[in-house]
Amino acid sequence: MVNAERPRLGSSFDDDREIETLEEFDQVVTRRGSLAGHRVQSVDLTGRTFALLSADTTGAMFLGCAMEPDAAAKVRTDGALVFPPIPDLPFDPYRGLLYSPDELFDGLDDGGYEVTCDALTYEWFQETKADRDIYASMLRALHDDAVSDALDELLNGVPVVGVMGGHAMGRGTEAYAGAARLGRALARTGLTVATGGGPGAMEAANLGAYAAPHPDPMLDEALELLAKAPSFTPSVTDWAAAAFEVRSRWPRGGDSIGIPTWFYGHEPPNPFAGHIAKYFANATREDGLLARCTAGVVFLPGAAGTVQEIFDNATPNYYESRGEPTPMVLVDRAHWTEKLPAWPLLRALADSRSMDARITLVDSVDEVPQALARLTASGQSA
Template sequence: MANPEGVPAPEEQRLGPVLRRHDQVQTGTTDQRLLDWQGPSEWLHTDPWRVMRIQAEFVEGFGALTELGPAISVFGSARTAPDSEEYDAGVRIGKALVEAGFAVITGGGPGAMEAANKGAIEAGGVSVGLGIELPFEQGLNAYVNLGVDFRYFFVRKTCFVKYARGFVVLPGGLGTLDELFEALTLVQTGKVTRFPIVLFGTAYWSGLIDWLRDTLIAGGKASVHDLDLFHLTDDVAEAVALVTKEAGLGPDRT
């Protein structure tokens, strides 16, 4: 389109599909900025670059896990003591899941996560750790034989769901609750189907379930049928049986 008479043509720059004019024109070329090692580094902190890093994390995570096979994600507190009953239960759950034909996925940290990874390793199975970059975390535990570290929580959480056929949730804190309620929301809204969720530890989870029933549901904020989205047990064999049955995989798989 021609400029109006007497109006000078604006300085114009095209960078791929992007058009820049006037004070939005950038100096140099894309190749020059890529190859010039003395150029500015502020671009590392821009949103377009963050999008590329996010994309790269998805690619790395999907690439590492795409051939994993049937798996169950096990959640629980990083603060679970190694000499506790909860830790022992985590080890037994990890073993039982491997014996039922599953790989075990955890957040790769200490405590309950380490316990489930330890059980998976001791049973000769695949023990996956999906770590997260945090200032107070110390890396993946020693029982992980396939590990991926993430910068972004939402990429990590996608992998927890995408590559698992269900969740077993041991007693845990805010991170565990975050994963639990995201999974419940995904099942409730039909974003994922055939996805069993088992809460392990009646004494620990009963107060939360009472609140869901007596406050959330009683106040009309959820349906009574939402209580059917998960199971509660203290028995390792029952937990594994529930997750195995609903995930459509049993010990006699072919």
């Protein structure tokens, strides 16, 4: 179940017509006495029949809200639109909040990864994608739009820095430890870390952000514990269980964002991102991740996916289609100039354009926070 008490990074709902938790529902009814014009998303209202019968619901919309038959009949009579919950789905297409790790991995302890919400949703996706069912396509689109709406609300006014990198970076390696230290350092500067939400470099950065409120030795101990399950292959169950052991041993970690996709179903989400915006459509996920990195993007060594992300981010910077170009920091000179020479092409694109002062190449993750601060300052003084 969605945890309605999860902290929100962005603004409150005070001036919002969307109601996404039972607490918000009660506050609106108590304070305004009316639900007219409101949108209620995926809230169980079976215990709020009296409130629904008493309140004005003219022009309201109820998306996936369970309610008693007499309450449903009354709000329809008021002119409200009611989209009832859809049975037998492993996910909620009308959800009002992002996923939590506990929600996506529910059932892990009892039946392993195969019975979790994440695994069952991927299985449903594979089946319906093969059938080319228009109804399933509509449900996927509704879900992804709801996730984007929840992500926008969560990050309203929040400075976000993206950390991109490959999924193959294994736990127990120095590269993984470096990415975790980077996530911690960025989070401690007051930035919200966002990643692609998967394993490898993405998990390491989310782990670092999770470790930020804890004393420094905590991260070293967590890295040692995680190294016992270095990869999500051959067992996602063991890999995820190690992460939840870290979360259990050191609770109340720092917040961060993970934005993964079921398109790459072999690649599970990592449990260290406090808020997970998981999508069916990978294109929507890729663009949405980069567009929300308002404080800059850090590119760790990766392969084809990371190269794509570099130029996906460079394109709006080149045309300044999102306003002021966002800082871009590429990490590992040899990787980006010799192994996969993206840096020379990026420099050629940036020449004589305003993005020229917002890109840099560094040798190690330890240089990133200062490089990012320097690029940000150069943009503010321009």
